[in-house]
Amino acid sequence: MIFIIMGVSGCGKSSLGAVLSEKLGWPLHEGDIFHSQANIEKMSRGEQLTDEDRMPWLLQLHEVIQRERSSGSSAFVTCSALKSLYRQILLHGSRALHQHFLPPVPTDVFFIFLHGDYSLIQQRMVSRRGHYMKADLLHSQFNVLESPLDEENVLSHDITRDINDIATDVHRHIMSLGLITEGNTSFSTAAD
Structure with missing residues (x-):
């Protein structure tokens, strides 16, 4: 089973993926590391990526997803997957x-859509350090975003909720699919 954690930059994809990966022991494929150096440099300059810029990146992530599916493994993948076309490329190359x-x-593929208010996500992006994606680009991501439809096997989560609550909901969904039988469905961080 593959769970693609999606949404605009700064919505918490990596954080949720890390919590779920640690709890379940499934691999996490962080979409950001698959960007080309040219894409990273472009975003670092505050320039938005075009569809053409994103294609090689999306095709690489498609290969990762296909490899995991072919092996019968379960995994998490983070990717903004902003447009319906991008999600189709992730699935069908x-x-x-x-x-x-x-x-x-x-x-055997689900999208976990993390969504929230522009101002909240912008605050998160401004406060994070060491990421090449500039907060100035958030507006362009919201402009491009095509929210996934129910028929895309989507689990939608509002990011105003605690990350551990969202992880617990995803964990319960995974249990409902019969992929795991573990009884403990609560998540907490060391800071709790």
């Missing part, structure tokens, strides 16, 4: 660019 009718989302 380059076929998504050439076919008008693609199969539905595979039943």
Whole structure:
């Protein structure tokens, strides 16, 4: 089972992925590390990426997802996946660019959509250190965002909730799929 944690930059994808990966022992593939150096430099300068810039990145993540699916493993992948087309590329690779009718989302892939208010996410981005994605680019991400539809196997979570509460909900969903049988569904950090 693959869970793609998606949403605009600063919404908490990496944090949620880290909590879930640690709790369940599943690998976490951090989408940011798959960006090309040219993309990183562009974002560092405050320039938004184009669809053309994103294609090689999305195709690489598609390969990661396919490798995990083929092995029968369960994993988490973080990726903004802002547009419907991007999500189709993650699922179907380059076929998504050439076919008008693609199969539905595979039943072994779920999107976890983290969404929230622009001002909250901007505050988070301004306060974080060491990330190449500039807070100035957040507006362009909100402009591009196409919220996923129910038929995309999406679990939507409002980021005003505590990250551990969101992780607990995702964990319960995973249990409902029969992937794990562990009884403890609460998450907490060392700071709790």
